[in-house]
Structures are given as structure tokens and as C-alpha cells.
Amino acid sequence: MAHSGVNNDRGELRIHENLDELKTDLADYIAEVSEAAVKERGVFAVALSGGSLISLMGKLCEAPYNKTVDWSKWHIFWADERLVPKNHSDSNYKLAKDGLFSKVPIVPSHVHSINDSVSAEEAADGYMFVIRQLVKTRLVSVSDVSDCPKFDLILLGMGPDGHVASLFPNHSALKETNEWISLITDSSTPPPERITFTLPVINSASNVAIVATGEIKAEAVHLAINNVEPDRPSLPAQLVQPAQGKLVWFLDKQAASKLDGFRISE
Numbered sequence: 058m059a060h061s062g063v064n065n066d067r068g069e070l071r072i073h074e075n076l077d078e079l080k081t082d083l084a085d086y087i088a089e090v091s092e093a094a095v096k097e098r099g100v101f102a103v104a105l106s107g108g109s110l111i112s113l114m115g116k117l118c119e120a121p122y123n124k125t126v127d128w129s130k131w132h133i134f135w136a137d138e139r140l141v142p143k144n145h146s147d148s149n150y151k152l153a154k155d156g157l158f159s160k161v162p163i164v165p166s167h168v169h170s171i172n173d174s175v176s177a178e179e180a181a182d183g184y185m186f187v188i189r190q191l192v193k194t195r196l197v198s199v200s201d202v203s204d205c206p207k208f209d210l211i212l213l214g215m216g217p218d219g220h221v222a223s224l225f226p227n228h229s230a231l232k233e234t235n236e237w238i239s240l241i242t243d244s245s246t247p248p249p250e251r252i253t254f255t256l257p258v259i260n261s262a263s264n265v266a267i268v269a270t271g272e273i274k275a276e277a278v279h280l281a282i283n284n285v286e287p288d289r290p291s292l293p294a295q296l297v298q299p300a301q302g303k304l305v306w307f308l309d310k311q312a313a314s315k316l317d318g319f320r321i322s323e
């Protein structure tokens with residue numbers, strides 16, 4: 058059974074006994090957000106991350122979701138991508154293709170991936186251009202409070218160091234206030250070259266979900282959700298604060314084990 062609750066302004070917490078429960082809840086949540094966006098706007102603009110997130114989304118490829126979700130309305134983007142060829146095992150595109158959209162009927166032209174056959178700078182500019190065009194046509198909404206794209210949903214994983222997308226602790230990209238996309242050439246986790254959404258884009262989304270599992274992430278989960286040193290937030294995950302959107306955390310009990318006041322029930 059999930060322990061659910063709202064933690065101050067750090068969003069809704071959904072803490073699960075085991076990964077199977079978390080995967081079902083995550084699939085339900087994504088299906089619901091997708092249905093609401095399609096009803097309201099006719100499309101669903103969703104940004105994925107890489108890492109453990111994709112396998113945790115795996116139930117979307119199974120019944121009933123594979124039949125009930127309106128895949129034809131999905132437009133897929135990446136919150137971050139590692140700058141490697143698309144067939145490389147480090148590619149977030151490859152991960153999502155193998156684990157998700159090769160298994161459900163996503164329209165190929167709705168997959169807005171990052172070009173792997175040009176320079177890093179050109180890839181970043183090209184991705185920015187695509188998003189700008191789609192904001193102009195309102196396939197991607199625009200934020201009321203900034204000129205940023207307003208994705209229907211941004212799905213983030215979180216590393217044990219608290220990084221989200223390819224925004225790493227103490228990196229200058231965390232200070233970006235104008236640009237939508239940052240090119241990183243010195244990521245503290247390999248591979249070093251990455252393209253990432255900036256915090257203004259993440260914080261302009263209608264919905265943001267952070268999915269973190271395992272004891273290895275417990276300390277970062279505690280720092281980010283219990284909002285340790287709120288005046289000097291040091292973790293990228295702590296800086297995920299959607300201005301008007303809704304933040305939901307999907308955790309297993311190991312990742313939640315260091316949260317203030319959390320007790321694991323047997």
C-alpha cells in the first residue's frame with residue numbers, strides 16, 4: 058500500500074512498499090496526466106529522462122495501458138540526453154526506444170530526439186529550434202509566467218548526488234535563468250557531453266514527477282524533500298519547484314527511509 062501525503066511545498070509524496078506497486082502507480086499517473094492533456098489540448102507533450110526511470114515506466118507497455126492510452130497523441134521529448142550515437146548503450150534515446158516506444162504505437166514523427174550526427178553545439182541549437190517551432194504552433198504550451206515551454210509532463214529520475222536531467226550539483230548550468238537548453242561538456246558522471254533542459258523549463262511544466270528508488274538515493278531524497286538549508290539549496294532536485302505546476306515524488310520505502318518522520322510499516 059502506498060503512503061501518500063503532501064510535504065509542505067515540496068509536492069505530493071507517493072511512497073511504495075515495493076517496485077511493483079510503484080510501477081503500477083507510475084503507469085496509472087502517466088496515463089491519467091496523458092488523458093487529461095489530450096482532453097484539454099488534443100496532444101500530450103511529455104519529456105523523458107534516462108536511467109532507471111524507463112524500466113520503472115515499463116508497465117505502460119502492458120495491458121491495460123498499451124490499449125487504453127491514446128499513443129497517437131503523444132509527443133516525446135528528452136529532459137536530457139547524453140551526446141553519444143543513438144545506438145550507444147549510454148543513449149537516453151536508445152533506452153526509451155528499446156524500453157518504451159518500440160513497444161507501443163507512438164507516431165515516429167512525434168519523437169523529438171536530439172540529433173546525433175552533428176556537433177554538440179549544433180545538436181543543442183537544433184533541439185532548441187524544434188521546441189521553439191512547436192511552442193509557436195502550441196503543440197507545446199507556453200508558460201503564463203515566463204516565455205518558457207510548458208510541457209504537460211516532465212519525468213525526471215534523480216541520481217544519488219541529487220542530479221536531475223543533466224543538472225549536476227554545483228554546476229553553473231543551475232544558474233541559467235534565460236535559456237531553455239544547456240549544453241554540458243563536463244558532466245561529473247560520464248559521458249561528459251550532455252544536453253539538458255534548464256531549471257526554468259522544468260519549473261514551467263504543468264506536471265513534474267521525480268522518480269527515485271533504492272537506499273543509495275535516501276540521503277538526496279531527504280535533503281531535497283525536507284528542504285534542508287532552504288536559503289542555500291544545494292541539490293538540483295531541491296531546485297525543482299514548479300511555479301504553477303504540480304510536483305509528485307514516486308519513491309520506494311528504501312529511498313524514503315531518511316525522510317523526517319517517515320517510519321517503515323511492516
Ligand SMILES: O=C1O[C@H](COP(=O)(O)O)[C@@H](O)[C@H](O)[C@H]1O
Pocket residue numbers: 106107108109110137138139149213214215216217220221222223246
Ligand atoms: O545520467 C543520468 O542520470 C539520471 C539518474 O539516473 P538513475 O539511473 O539514477 O535513475 C537520469 O535521470 C538522467 O536522465 C541521466 O542522463
